Amino acid sequence: MKFIFTFLLIHLLFLFPMQVENTTYDAIIIGGSYAGLSAAMGLGRSLFKVLIIDAGERCNKMVVHSHNLITHDGSAPGEVAAKAKEQVLKYKTVEFLNGKVVSAVKK
Ligand SMILES: Cc1cc2nc3c(=O)[nH]c(=O)nc-3n(C[C@H](O)[C@H](O)[C@H](O)COP(=O)(O)OP(=O)(O)OC[C@H]3O[C@@H](n4cnc5c(N)ncnc54)[C@H](O)[C@@H]3O)c2cc1C
Numbered sequence: 001m002k003f004i005f006t007f008l009l010i011h012l013l014f015l016f017p018m019q020v021e022n023t024t025y026d027a028i029i030i031g032g033s034y035a036g037l038s039a040a041m042g043l044g045r046s047l048f049k050v051l052i053i054d055a056g057e058r059c060n061k062m063v064v065h066s067h068n069l070i071t072h073d074g075s076a077p078g079e080v081a082a083k084a085k086e087q088v089l090k091y092k093t094v095e096f097l098n099g100k101v102v103s104a105v106k107k
């Protein structure tokens with residue numbers, strides 16, 4: 001079910017690229033896992049308008065327990081990522097889009 005949902009969203013992004021084309025962002029972050037969300041939090045808190053685009057394919061998505069992550073030793077990586085996303089999206093300056101970036105054009 002999750003796969004079908006992600007698949008549909010990726011294809012919707014292909015079909016309706018205007019969804020993000022008409023909006024200007026200070027930063028567009030490709031990848032909305034730990035690194036992307038951390039970057040977005042720093043930028044969003046500094047009042048930069050940020051868009052995160054994420055394909056939902058964390059490299060550790062098959063992992064059951066995380067280790068060596070302080071305060072989260074033994075936690076499920078998906079829960080850590082979900083909590084991070086929840087906290088980052090509390091900032092009104094940050095938007096999140098499910099989809100895969102397939103090209104970028106310099107203007
Ligand atoms: C099996 C395994 C076990 C691990 N165990 C631990 C551990 O116990 N403790 C620990 O500290 N670390 C562990 N790690 C390392 C940890 O998972 C990584 O350091 C961490 O996930 C890196 O975060 P990241 O945000 O850079 O990348 P990722 O978590 O991989 O996220 C990258 C994101 O970018 C998205 N993306 C990529 N390209 C595009 C595109 N073109 N368009 C849209 N989105 C895109 C992907 O879909 C994904 O959501 C483990 C890794 C693996 C593989």
